[in-house]
Amino acid sequence: MNSQFFDVNLIMALLGGKVSTAINHKLEENFQKNDIALSPDFWLVMLYLREKDGVTQNYLCLITYKDKAWMNRTVGKMEKKGLITRHKGEDDQREKRVFLSEQGKEIAEKAYQVANRTLMESLRGLSIREIKICQEVLRKVFENAAG
Numbered sequence: 001m002n003s004q005f006f007d008v009n010l011i012m013a014l015l016g017g018k019v020s021t022a023i024n025h026k027l028e029e030n031f032q033k034n035d036i037a038l039s040p041d042f043w044l045v046m047l048y049l050r051e052k053d054g055v056t057q058n059y060l061c062l063i064t065y066k067d068k069a070w071m072n073r074t075v076g077k078m079e080k081k082g083l084i085t086r087h088k089g090e091d092d093q094r095e096k097r098v099f100l101s102e103q104g105k106e107i108a109e110k111a112y113q114v115a116n117r118t119l120m121e122s123l124r125g126l127s128i129r130e131i132k133i134c135q136e137v138l139r140k141v142f143e144n145a146a147g
Contacts, residue, residue, distance in 0.1 A: 027118045034114050036107060041074055042083065043115060046108045049084065049100045056095050057086075083107065 024040040031038050038046070044064055049055070061071045075098055078084045083104035089095035100108060123131060 023118070023122050026122065027115060030114050030118045031111065034110070036111050036114060037081075038107065038111055042078055043111055045071075045074060045078065045098075046083065046100065046104060046111065047115070049098060049104075050108045050112065054097050054099050056089065056097055058095070060098060078104075 027040050027043065031043075045060060048060060048063055057068070057071050057075060060066075060075075061068055064071070066074075075084060075086065075096075079086060082101055085099050085101050086096045087099065089097055126134070
């Protein structure tokens with residue numbers, strides 16, 4: 001494969017996290033405009049819990065690619081704000097299962113709408129075909145890097 005066909009600056013921006021950082025900044029800005037007191041980190045956890053409530057903290061670490069210390073701090077802060085609750089596992093008392101609180105569920109629904117709009121703003125000007133190609137390319141890059 002010949003590197004003359006690569007946009008090295010774009011590849012390095014992706015590797016350096018510039019794209020995700022820019023989207024996170026826009027997301028945080030849009031949350032603030034809509035009076036939603038969430039950080040992108042809180043939203044990341046809430047997004048997964050919105051889809052599958054009651055998972056373990058270890059599972060959240062795996063799907064978010066965050067370490068246990070980060071997850072414990074983040075979930076602890078979220079619990080103090082009343083967004084989530086933690087309960088010991090039924091089978092293993094050492095594991096902690098994480099659930100959205102009622103307040104967390106309400107905020108997650110509002111945040112989901114804002115996050116969706118933010119994503120659409122970020123994808124503005126791209127055709128469905130381009131988005132599908134981009135998804136497939138990023139999926140393959142991720143699989144290659146992770147596997």
